[in-house]
Amino acid sequence: MNGPEPPRPGRPRPPPVPPGLPGGAPAPLGYPRGPWPTDEPPTRRFPRPDPDRCDGCAACARACPNGALRTAPSASGTVVSLDYGLCLFCHLCVDACPSGAMAAGPMGELAVRHRDDLRLVRGGPRPDPERLRHEVGERVGRLFAGSLSIRAVDAGSCNGCEVEIAALQWPRYDLERLGIYFVASPRHADALLVSGPVTRNMRAALERTYRAVPGPSFVIAVGACGISGGPFVGSAEIEGGVDRVLPVEVYIPGCPPSPLGLLYGLWLALGRAEPRLRQGELPAPVGSVPGTADRRTPARRPP
Amino acid sequence: MSPIPREGEEAVEGPRVPREEPAAPLDRATEREMLGSLRAGTVRWEPTEELWRLSVEPAQWVWSSRTATEGLGHRLSTLFADRTGDGPGGLRVHALFLGQGSSAGVHLSVGLDPLRPRLASLVDPIPYVAPFEREAAESFGVEFEGARDRRPLRRHGARDPEPRPAAGDPPAGSPAVPADRFAAVEGEGVHEIAVGPVHAGVIEPGHFRFQVVGERILRLEIRLGYTHKGTERLLSGRPADLGTIWAESISGDMSLAGAMAYAQAVERARGSVVAPADDRARGLLLELERTAFLLGDLAGIALDIGYAVGAARANGLREEAYRTLARLTGSRLGRSILAVGGLRRPLLPVPSDRVAATLVGLGQRTRSWSEELLDKSSVLDRLEGTGTLPRWVAELVPCVGPVARASGLRRDLRADRPYGPYRGIEVRVPRAREGDVKARFQVKVAEIEEACRLAGQFLEARDRAGTGGNPSAGPSVAVAAPSPTDGLGWVESPRGEFLVHVRLDPAGTVGRVHVRDPSFLNWPALEWAVRGNIVPDFPLINKSFNLSYSGYDR
Missing domain, CATH: 3.30.70.3270 (Alpha-Beta Plaits)
Incomplete structure (x- = not known):
């Protein structure tokens, strides 16, 4: 590059933005390798x-x-x-x-591996947990060597989740610093990141996309819609959650989940964080410990 | 190369055309006389909605629609069916016509026999009525006589043959739905490209079928419906006050606009008035949402021409806009803050001067960023003359929102039919004439600046009013006894005119809600704008329109 082009004569230039004026891009993020950021706006809690x-x-x-x-x-x-x-x-x-x-x-750190871990019962006995066997499960970190290629599929969402998923790729969240990439084709993907309640019109396309992903692969369900159908529960036009159609490895709740919540979910999927939520209960408060410590994945250990 | 035209300026290039002035609105007496000539059952003037409500006979349907479009100069804004009972007239078809500028609108409705609903199609006077009639036919079994396009809107041919009524049951023996096919172009060297519904980026699903010679696009056909969730039907029977939750999920990237349109519709149906402090807070949030949304559009345009640094900077600004929304509401997209009658809860205590400075910074940075971008010849090479939407097409479609304004139409509900916070304030409506990607880019930059200015103004008014930095979350004042009736809400969303029509049941629950997302009108314009362009420019053109899939499908 030859540096900035010289200004052309006769064109009105906007006044320079004074330094120190708020409204610029927010600071880059250390999370999830580092602790939960302190400069995060207080979003509504569960x-x-x-x-x-x-x-x-x-x-x-x-x-x-x-x-x-x-x-x-x-x-x-x-x-x-x-x-x-x-x-x-x-x-x-x-x-x-x-x-x-x-x-x-x-x-924030609400993503879990079992659907049952999102169900809270207080004041009474809870039904027996349903634990589905996970095909990839804890081996994800080893299988993908800490790096993950993701194909995002909108299975009928309102575009709210897409706003936050897209934000992951941009300044502040900068997903690629974690070795996680969005790819354009399911053939290049290790995982599907599925949002939306799986509308009847998208079911076939979602299943075909899943079949196009080479194994080993897994599925992450994003948002209330992707987990259960969210606000659209009861509509005849939806299947009501990704796990009605495909096996789901990680659930990331929220409507939509914040970018930080998504980062945590992806970190969890890579096996680099432990799920915090157990049957809806939270043993330790979020942010009290940098719990998503930079655990080395088994793949990096010598055999 | 021209600087971005501000309000009151015309772009310096091109032939001078006279500035479009909105036609002087007819006075109410003249309108009444014209509408009275229809000999309609009832003509009712709705002062809060600036709307004539007419109930007509089926035989008068086409003639009265012609009066609204050709006589009064209005355009059809929406058409939908509603089922209220099983007796004669139990199925009603509604058509809403909005005028140019600030003239009053016309709401026509006609009662049909629910067992055999037949109505003359409006396709001859109003060619763009087709998707509306297709939707009413698919969901309520209305048979439109004379309609040429009878393909289902969301039921994709053989893959999903069973009827799925959206809010009513189609009558037994309703005509079979013809299988839908894509129109094909034949000839030497013509080939077809099928894209979607799963796209390469993080975007919504839809299917695009291109007919191409070499790299040149001859024809594009768009098939949507993949995100159809049955939102309208799901809302029937729910408490009216809860409806904003679903309205936020019509187009999730414009949650606040959807909630605002729905809330207004219910407020007007009930005859309630919103406290001025709540109105100002709504205005602040709506303009912040517009800023964040349009910055995403600009970033997408920069990304699609391969200018990654520019895209990253615009997305950084967008992130700051969403964070400001989160600081004010506790939700980055502004979810669950607007409510019927005002705000669901007070805004969070944030120092006003910090928000004000952020707004100033966002506006200034956006302009300086865009000037820098448009100073590069490689950028202009991609933007200029790409995806041109001529004004006459924009008028024919008819387009709304930034897409219409970039093709020279002056359409902005904030200025034309001021609602809520926009009453009594001046809203500048930036326009461009060229109708290409660059024009849409420039209009969006100017709209971000205007949105930041308006948001700052609402913030200042809030501080002047001295409500302790927070608007009241108190209930709104009912001026009329709540009588279950109809209400129309309209919002100039970041994509343009967003309409919600609500009929309340006697019990106060939602009877029927109808949503007209701006993209429902604008999608056909994209099919026009890509013709003659090369395939690699399609993502760029698509991004400059940035239409909603979910808003179309609902």
Whole structure:
């Protein structure tokens, strides 16, 4: 390059942007190798029912737009069950609760490997967990040597997830620094990143795309739609979640998940982070530990 | 090469054409007289919607539509069916005509027999009615006599043969749906390229069928419907106040615009008024969303011409716009903050001066970035004369939003039919004449600057009003007794005119909601604009339009 072209005469030039004026690109990110960033705007967190403060009025369940939250009376109080795979993070339940029992939990590192880990039951016994056998599972890091090529498939989303997935490729998140790439063809991909509730019109295309990915490969379901159908649950036009059609390895909840939540999910898929959410419960608060420590993948160890 | 025209300036190149002035609106008495000549059952003036509502007989359907388009000079904005009962007249077809500039709109409706709904097609006076009628035929079994295009809009031929009513049940014995095929061009050296529905980038699904000679595109046919989720039907029977949640997911990249249009429709149906402080907060968020959205368009254009550095810088600015939205609302896309009647909860406490400075910075940086980009001959080589949409085509389609404005049409609901926060303020409407990718680029740059200016203005007004930095989240004031009825909401979304029509049930739940995304009108314009261009320019042209797939399919 020969440097900037000289300004042409007679053209009005805009005034230079004064240094220090806000509104420029945000700072680059160390996460997920480093700790959760401190300069992240506070996004809405996920609701956490507190059985001790609950008076069983069920206002939260009535407020929930798509049935992610349910309540049932029990001998000892109220059983509150909440499915983070359906939750839209709209906080209507938090606003509706008169006794302040719906506290907002931390947000971000919510991706899990088992659908069951997104189902929270408080105040009562929970049903037996359904653990599906994962084909690739913990071996992902070894199989793909810490680098991953992803084919993103929109299976009928509203384009909200796409906004955040696309943001991963740009300044601040800069996905490629982690060795993760978006590729243009399923033939080049190791994994499918699927958003949307899988509409009936997209089902065939999604299945054909999956068959075009050479093995070993796996599928990541993104957003409330990709996990369960999200707000569109109950519509006859959708299949209702990617795992109705394809085996899913990692679930990334949110409506849409934030770019940081997506980064964590991809890091989890690579086997470089442990899932935090266990049956809807969070053992340690997010951000308290740089839990997504830069574990070396088994592939890098000498045999 | 010309600088980006600002409001009041014309681009310096090309022949001088007289500036388009909106036709002087007819006065209400003249309109009433013209509409009265239709001998309609009822003519009702809706002051809050600036709309004449007419109920006509099936025999008068074409004639009254002609009066609206040819007599009053309006264009058809949407057409949809609604089923309210099983008796005669239980299935209604509605058509909405909006005028040029600030003239009043016309809402026609006609009652049909739900068992055998037949209606004359409007295709002769209004050629672009076809997708609307196809949708009504597919979802409600309305048979449009004289319609030439009877292909289903979302049921893709043989792969999905069973009928899937969107909100009603098509009557038994309704005519079989013809299988849909793509039109083919024949001749020596013509070949076909099929793209999609799964595309190479992180974008929505749709199928593009090109007929090509060498690299030149002879014809493009777009098939959508892949993201059809049945949103309209899903909303029927739900509490009206919850509807914004789904309205945000019509086009997820314009969540706020969708929620705003829906909220307005319900507010107008109920006759409620929004507190001025809430209106200003809505305006601030809507303009921030516009800024973020359009910066994404600019970045996409830069990326598709291979100018990765420029794309990265624009995307950095876009990220800052989304982060500002997150600081104000707790959600990067502004989800679950707008509600029917105002805001769902107060905006988060953020220092106003910081938001104001960010807005100034975003506007200035966008302009200086775009000037730098358009100073490069290699950039101009790709943008100039690419994907030209002539004004007469834009008028015929008819286009809305930045696409229309880049082809010289002055269409902006914020200026033409001011709503909510835009009442009583001046909105500058940037335009260009050329209709090519560069024109759309320039219009979008100017719109970002205007959006930042307006957002700053709303912020300042909020501070002046002294609401402690936060608008009230209190309930809106009902001026009329809530009577279950119809309401229309309109928003100038980042893509253009976004309409939502809501009919409330007596119980206060949603009876039928109809959504007209701006892309529903604009998609055919893309088929026009790519003709004669080369295949490698298609992604660039597509990005300069940036139409919504999900908004079309719903």
